[in-house]
Amino acid sequence: KQEVTxxxxxxxxPEGENLVLNCSFTDSAIxxxxxxxxxxxxxxxxxxxxxxxQREQTSGRLNASLDKSSGRSTLYIAASQPGxxxxxxxxxxxxxxxxxxxxxxxxxxVIP
Amino acid sequence: xxxxxQSPRHEVTExxxxxxxxCKPISGHDYLFWYRQTxxxxxxxxxxxxxxxxxxxxxxxxxxxxxxxxxxSFSTLKIQPSEPRDSAVYFCASSLAGEADTQYFGPxxxxxxx
Numbered sequence: 419k420q421e422v423t424x425x426x427x428x429x430x431x432p433e434g435e436n437l438v439l440n441c442s443f444t445d446s447a448i449x450x451x452x453x454x455x456x457x458x459x460x461x462x463x464x465x466x467x468x469x470x471x472q473r474e475q476t477s478g479r480l481n482a483s484l485d486k487s488s489g490r491s492t493l494y495i496a497a498s499q500p501g502x503x504x505x506x507x508x509x510x511x512x513x514x515x516x517x518x519x520x521x522x523x524x525x526x527x528v529i530p
Numbered sequence: 531x532x533x534x535x536q537s538p539r540h541e542v543t544e545x546x547x548x549x550x551x552x553c554k555p556i557s558g559h560d561y562l563f564w565y566r567q568t569x570x571x572x573x574x575x576x577x578x579x580x581x582x583x584x585x586x587x588x589x590x591x592x593x594x595x596x597x598x599x600x601x602x603s604f605s606t607l608k609i610q611p612s613e614p615r616d617s618a619v620y621f622c623a624s625s626l627a628g629e630a631d632t633q634y635f636g637p638x639x640x641x642x643x644x
Contacts, residue, residue: 452572460578
């Protein structure tokens with residue numbers, strides 16, 4: 419069974435700092451990997467989607483990488499802002515495409 | 531609790547037909563979310579409710595999509611008329627009120643529009 423782990427569970431950084439969130443998964447047979455942001459009381463917002471054939475995706479200050487063979491993905495946030503404070507979740511879609519597995523989440527606080 | 535319940539689990543319909551997906555959230559959960567999953571776009575939030583009131587429907591792709599929550603234990607997502615590009619898995623999820631609460635997902639409805 420696929421297991422998805424995120425480290426660290428919580429992170430607090432001063433505004434302006436660059437940071438990296440980690441996601442690891444046990445079964446490399448995935449279809450894609452997706453990073454989400456979750457704000458309190460709101461739905462999941464998709465940030466980046468990486469297909470299994472891709473190595474990375476970028477959107478603004480965000481960059482996500484995927485190393486399928488080692489079962490790892492990272493989300494890099496440049497020049498962090500207080501508005502980036504949220505919980506970040508990664509999720510992998512099984513290669514069959516009909517199941518996805520969420521990570522445990524990283525709670526990020528950016529201090530002004 | 532039985533968890534989030536969705537029906538039907540599979541739906542095959544022809545283009546132009548009306549499709550109604552149903553969801554029963556976990557009892558006591560104040561938030562209900564509708565998502566759509568496709569292979570190319572991944573998981574996308576369509577709409578969510580808080581205490582039966584729609585809060586954000588910016589993810590609803592077109593006017594052909596509508597969602598209602600007449601009471602705390604039932605919600606529907608309707609597509610009228612359906613098109614082949616609507617084929618996807620539609621998930622419903624619910625969560626308690628509070629800070630970044632875990633969302634509990636239903637098993638999903640796999641919709642195929644021919």
